[in-house]
Amino acid sequence: MQIYLPIAELPVNMMLLLGMGMAVGFISGMFGVGGGFLLTPLLIFVGVPPAVAVATQGPQIAASSMTGSLMYWRRKALDIKLGIVLLIGGIIGTFLGVLFFNQMRRIGQLDTFIAISYVILLGTVGTLILIESVMSFVRSGKGSTPRARRAGRHHWYEGLPLKMRFHRSGLYISVIPILVIAIFIGFAGAVLGIGGGFILVPALIYIFRVPANVVVGTSLFQILFTMLVATMLHASTNYSVDIFLALMLIVGAVFGAQFGARVGANLRGDIFRLLLALMILAVAGRFTVDIFATPVEPFSATMTDTFR
């Protein structure tokens, strides 16, 4: 059954969109990530213009993080104060990202830029998680305990000015490094159509040592609001958010996420991270081919102005 997308201006199979939303929702529910880094490439592959694919990620990710945030909110596994600091950085980053996105689109390097960013970002994060999960395999074999938070030992960046206390996370650190990370994630989110959960979760755990039980909830809370802002900015500056596409993806993803969450809950922590790393690296690999392999068709043609 075909549905015509009014903004993307092309017909797409409705079942395909629902199915894609569901598959990505499953993975996002399983790993607590937004899934944008999987869905954007999939949409581009189906023929949705990159600009529309990226801009329409916003509402899809917002909807699934809304569900997740509410769930963690009820369990009180959400640090609102930390979330708000992350959000401030996220909004600044998103604003910069949308400006940059529109500029890249104008000079015709958007596709290349998206591909390179995916390779760098996914490649780095994937490799880091992979190394960490393999190390923890090795460690668990030796029977030693993973590093624990020790009182009185801090990284240099935690002691910067503007210190703030985050009760629920048990932190007393400078907000500057938190803002920097949040700005970066907001920027990447707006430019690449990703929520940034797969960067934020490891960052909160490894860089700021936020307790694992509040990390996912807080990250979802931040992603929810960042994506709402991103949707508004995309809608008001490049008019590329497709409401039908968003609706199909949300409906699929919302259901997929529930099943994913159930499967994810039964996975062992290190296996969970290993799988996540492999999946991220697979997507990075796909984009690496795009940039490094000799293209089958070196030409591309884009219509710039139409007279209707």
Added chain:
Amino acid sequence: MRARGAITGAALLLAAIAAAVSAATPASAQTPPPAASTGAANGANSGQPPAQKLVTTLSPSKILIQSNFAGQALTVFGAIEDNDRSANYDAVVTIKGPRGAVTVRRKQRWGPFWFNLDNRKYIGIPAYIAVLSNRDVREIASAAVREDLHIGINALIPQQVARRGANDPEFRAALQRLRREQELFQEDPEGVTFVSPRVFQASINLPGRVPLGKYEVEVAVFTDGALEARRNLTFEVSKTDLEQAIATSAREYPIGYGLVIIFMALLLGWIASVIFRRD
């Protein structure tokens, strides 16, 4: 859908023939020799063949894109009014979409990377081209005639804008190749069928991702490689009320549109959390 198209097609074909006959009959009854001679004189002195020798209809004349739009069949009928029973006619039907500027980019090696490093810009390129004929256009008319009359895809692509770089035929060829692969440019040497020696029909399936806008249909009839008659028709591809309303509101009320989408996302997210609540 296809059956309905065939029925309306047949009805229109009959209408076209009837129109052709009724247009010819009174003319020949009143002043037979002048009617025929005017046509011949016009064709001879100006190089602009008389359009009245050709009667054409188009079905449908407006294409509305609805939410289930997946392409649309388009049919053009033509009837040639001529007393010369011995002439052999060729017909070429050209459908041209809205024009726009196209930038063709070429990826080139830059260290280990492949980047879009070179580009050429073309203006006035139709977003959609279909050239239908009863046989290969190269057999119908000479290259010079086709170039002059813009018959065939190649003749419809203007040269690049002299903004940068040398005129590189590779880019022009790439543009045509890419659009052909997308089925936005096509040439069909069997797209026109003569149902009688004087009446022909051209059918085409516009693809689902056909660009929106005003389309021109040019029907040209040739005899022995020379243009005999030409007619222009137009039709429009546009979104229906709902699709257009969405696209318009996205452009004209971006804040409201964004808020609606945000509300939709939050609502669906909340509903899901209620439905799947486990505690």
